[in-house]
Amino acid sequence: MTDRIAIRALTKYYGDHLVLDGVSLAVAPHEVVALIGASGSGKSTLLRCINRLVDFDDGEILIDGVSTDDPQFGKTGLYRRIGIVFQAFNLFPHLNVVQNITLAPRRVHGLSRQACEDNARRLLDMFGMGECADDYPEQLSGGQQQRVAIIRSLATNPDVLLLDEVTGALDPELIGEVLRIIKDLKEKGMTMVIVTHEMGFARDVADRVCFLEGGRILEENTAHELFARPQHPRTQRFLQRITDAGRL
Amino acid sequence: MSSGASPPEQDTTASHREGRERPSRPAPARGRRSSRTTPIVISVASVVVVFGAVGYAITRAEQWPRIKRQFFNWDAMVASFPDVLRGFWINIQVWVIALVAIGLWALVLAIFRTFTGPWFAPLRVFAVVYIDLFRGMPALLLVLLLGFGVPALNLPGVPSSALFWGVVAVTLSYAAYAAEVYRAGIEAVHDGQRAAAKALGLTQLQALRYAILPQALRNVLPALLNLAVALQKDVALLSVLGIRDAVREAQIYTARTFNYSSLIVAAALFMLATVPLARFTDYLTKRDRQRRLQGTP
Numbered sequence: 001m002t003d004r005i006a007i008r009a010l011t012k013y014y015g016d017h018l019v020l021d022g023v024s025l026a027v028a029p030h031e032v033v034a035l036i037g038a039s040g041s042g043k044s045t046l047l048r049c050i051n052r053l054v055d056f057d058d059g060e061i062l063i064d065g066v067s068t069d070d071p072q073f074g075k076t077g078l079y080r081r082i083g084i085v086f087q088a089f090n091l092f093p094h095l096n097v098v099q100n101i102t103l104a105p106r107r108v109h110g111l112s113r114q115a116c117e118d119n120a121r122r123l124l125d126m127f128g129m130g131e132c133a134d135d136y137p138e139q140l141s142g143g144q145q146q147r148v149a150i151i152r153s154l155a156t157n158p159d160v161l162l163l164d165e166v167t168g169a170l171d172p173e174l175i176g177e178v179l180r181i182i183k184d185l186k187e188k189g190m191t192m193v194i195v196t197h198e199m200g201f202a203r204d205v206a207d208r209v210c211f212l213e214g215g216r217i218l219e220e221n222t223a224h225e226l227f228a229r230p231q232h233p234r235t236q237r238f239l240q241r242i243t244d245a246g247r248l
Numbered sequence: 249m250s251s252g253a254s255p256p257e258q259d260t261t262a263s264h265r266e267g268r269e270r271p272s273r274p275a276p277a278r279g280r281r282s283s284r285t286t287p288i289v290i291s292v293a294s295v296v297v298v299f300g301a302v303g304y305a306i307t308r309a310e311q312w313p314r315i316k317r318q319f320f321n322w323d324a325m326v327a328s329f330p331d332v333l334r335g336f337w338i339n340i341q342v343w344v345i346a347l348v349a350i351g352l353w354a355l356v357l358a359i360f361r362t363f364t365g366p367w368f369a370p371l372r373v374f375a376v377v378y379i380d381l382f383r384g385m386p387a388l389l390l391v392l393l394l395g396f397g398v399p400a401l402n403l404p405g406v407p408s409s410a411l412f413w414g415v416v417a418v419t420l421s422y423a424a425y426a427a428e429v430y431r432a433g434i435e436a437v438h439d440g441q442r443a444a445a446k447a448l449g450l451t452q453l454q455a456l457r458y459a460i461l462p463q464a465l466r467n468v469l470p471a472l473l474n475l476a477v478a479l480q481k482d483v484a485l486l487s488v489l490g491i492r493d494a495v496r497e498a499q500i501y502t503a504r505t506f507n508y509s510s511l512i513v514a515a516a517l518f519m520l521a522t523v524p525l526a527r528f529t530d531y532l533t534k535r536d537r538q539r540r541l542q543g544t545p
Contacts, residue, residue, distance in 0.1 A: 053447055079449030090444035094462045103458055104448035152448075 002065040004029045004160060004191045005050060010059035012045060012215075019045050020056065021215035029159075030189045034196055034206035034223065038238065042215040043195045047162050050193065051082040063160070076108050083153030087165040089145040091137040091152070097124070098133050101152045109156060116155070123151045127181055143174030147181055154185075161185065163194045167201070179205070199242055203227050211235045321509040328501040328510035335497035336517045342415055342493070343483045347476055349419040354426030359456060361427065362434050375427065382424035388485055390417040395489040414486040422479055426472060433468035434460055470536060473529040477522050484518070494518070 005027040012020035019042045027033050035043040048054040050061060052068055061068045068078055091100050101123065102116035124130050129147055137145050146166055153161060163182065167175045179201055186192065186205055196202050202209055202223060209226045211219040211234075219232040230236045306312060360368075361375035382390070394417040399408040407413070437460050445455035487496040494514040501510035 051447060053443060075451065076449035079447060084447045086440060086444065088438075088440050090438075090440040092441065092444070092459050092463075094466065104450065107454055107458060108449040156449075 003027060003062070004031070004064060005193070006062040006065070007046070007050070008060050008062070010046065010049060010056050010061065012042075012049065012054070012056040012058075019215050020049070022059070023212075023215065023217055024059075025210065025217060025220075027160075027191060027193060029191055031208065032186050032190075032192045032194065032206045034194045034202035034209045035212055036196065036199065036202055036209060036238075037212035041212040043212045044164055046212070047164055047193055047195050048084075050160070050162055051078060051084055053084065079104070080109060080156040081158050082160045082162060083156070083158040084162040084164065085146070085149050085153050085166050087168040089137070089142070089149045089169070091145055091149055093137050096134050096136050097129075097140075097148050100137070100148060101155045104152075105155050120151075120155060123154060124148075127151060127184070141174060142170045143177045146170060146174075146178045150178070150181055150185075159191060161190050161192045163192060163196070165195050165197060167196070167198055199227070199239070211238065213238075317507075319508050319512050321507055324501075324505060324507045324509035325513050328498060329513055331497040331501065332494050332510055332513045332517065335492050336494035336514065338491065338493045339480075339483045339518075340521070342411070342418075342486060343480050346415050346418050346422070346479060346483065349415070350422045350426050350475075350479070351472070353419060354423040355430055357423060357427035358430030358434060361431055362456075363452065365452075379424045379427055382421050383428075385421065387418060387421040387482055388488065390421050391485045391488060393417070394420075395486070410489040411486065411491050414489050414491060418479070418482060418485065422475065422482075426475055429468050429471045429475065430464065432471075433464035436467055437463045467536075470529050470533040473525065473532065477525050477529065480522050480525070481518055 003026040005025070007023060007025040010020050010023045011018070021042075023042070023046055025033070025046075035046060037043050045054055049056045050068075063073075063078070063081060066072060073081075092103070095103065098117055098120045101120040102113070105111045105116040105119070106113055121130065121133055124133050127147060127150075129144065129151065132140060132144055132148065137148070140148065146169075150161075150166070166182070167178055170178065175198070179198075182192070182194075182201075183205055194202065194206060204223075206223045209221065209223045210217045211226065211230075211232070213234055219226065219230065219235045221231075226235070227239065230239055357375045357378060360371040361379075363371055391414055394413040395410045398406065398413045399410055402408065434456075441459055441463070442455060445459040450458065484493060484495045487493050487499070490496070492500075494517055495511075498510035498514040502508055
């Protein structure tokens with residue numbers, strides 16, 4: 001079976017600073033991989049390289065065996081196949097929930113307005129957000145906004161979802177509702193790559209966890225193994241610090 | 249402050265402790281409420297006194313009758329009013345046309361300037377040079393240059409009307425300022441919005457059109473209206489081209505009668521148009537700030 005995502009020897013500099021140092025990672029279809037590590041370890045950059053939000057200097061990324069540089073993706077194919085959700089939601093404040101969700105399907109993928117709106121309302125209902133359909137982002141709580149952002153990324157029916165610290169900007173009591181939707185997606189078979197500081201969540205939802213430091217994957221294991229028996233001393237130290245902080 | 253006063257009827261059960269604090273709190277509030285009108289009274293009174301005194305002093309001055317005859321001659325005002333008003337109608341027309349032209353042209357410039365990517369470098373350079381050039385030049389100079397210069401060339405197929413070129417000159421000049429206002433608005437939109445638009449597959453133009461510009465325009469509307477107010481007056485620059493706008497008509501009357509009241513009429517007309525717009529701009533700015541204060545979590 002081809003990997004859904006195959007990252008090969010990815011290297012990326014910001015100026016002279018090496019942020020990704022030959023990272024390789026394979027994600028199988030329906031697999032959920034969590035990237036953990038301290039700030040500046042390169043995990044967010046790695047995530048944003050996957051949908052080419054950020055360009056890299058060397059290496060390649062394949063989606064279902066096809067390079068992301070391949071012309072078959074065209075200008076927008078990659079964005080349709082891969083959705084991303086950000087820490088700060090990044091909903092468009094001047095558009096209501098349905099307009100946020102239908103913007104890309106209508107304008108980028110040229111679907112009819114009616115079809116897009118029906119699909120948006122169906123998705124909202126599916127995730128228990130039907131009542132918010134006509135609200136504007138500022139009328140919603142952070143947790144609701146993030147759920148809308150997730151639904152927006154699902155509107156083009158992607159095969160892969162990238163989650164960039166999606167609970168990082170939320171009050172603790174709002175985190176649960178967002179995590180629930182992600183678990184839901186896992187059960188539906190969505191392939192996901194997750195950057196997170198919520199170790200408990202990584203352990204619950206991820207099939208595999210990668211620990212990054214200095215732009216490399218230092219350790220990679222099943223979620224259970226990595227948290228129960230970290231092998232690399234740096235992983236041990238990182239997890240120890242998190243445990244001490246009461247976050248595990 | 250009478251904290252010793254017996255607390256008003258209270259349920260002695262649950263909120264006993266709260267109830268004891270309460271009597272001391274309304275006291276200062278009541279005091280404040282009674283003094284709430286005081287500042288207004290003081291403001292009104294001081295304005296009336298100061299301006300009344302100034303007005304009194306002016307009208308009692310020895311030279312006042314002469315000033316009044318020269319500038320505020322009622323008969324002269326009435327006599328010049330029809331011509332000045334007709335001229336002012338030209339000002340309004342020019343103003344509206346120039347506003348639309350500036351709004352569009354400046355937007356194009358701002359978009360040129362914010363495009364990223366090596367292929368757009370010529371557009372970026374053009375916008376930067378244009379803005380430097382036209383912002384650095386007096387509008388009056390441009391009006392003279394184009395309004396007299398171009399018609400004098402007698403180019404075939406090119407309009408030779410001074411009015412046309414005057415409007416072009418004002419548009420070119422003001423677009424440089426308006427473009428910078430637009431640009432500030434575009435750049436103030438958070439980078440996350442751009443990232444989200446890109447991740448959804450929107451092209452740069454689509455991202456601008458659907459995600460960035462609607463937010464940017466809302467942010468800069470007060471600043472643009474401010475420019476519109478300034479433009480309303482600068483339209484009078486076209487009078488140097490011999491266009492019979494309000495200022496020109498007033499001048500003609502002045503030249504004929506040696507009385508300046510017609511200029512005061514023109515001034516009043518300009519103010520009649522600009523002051524409401526300026527107030528409206530203030531109102532929008534205030535509403536915008538309140539909305540933003542509410543919006544921040």
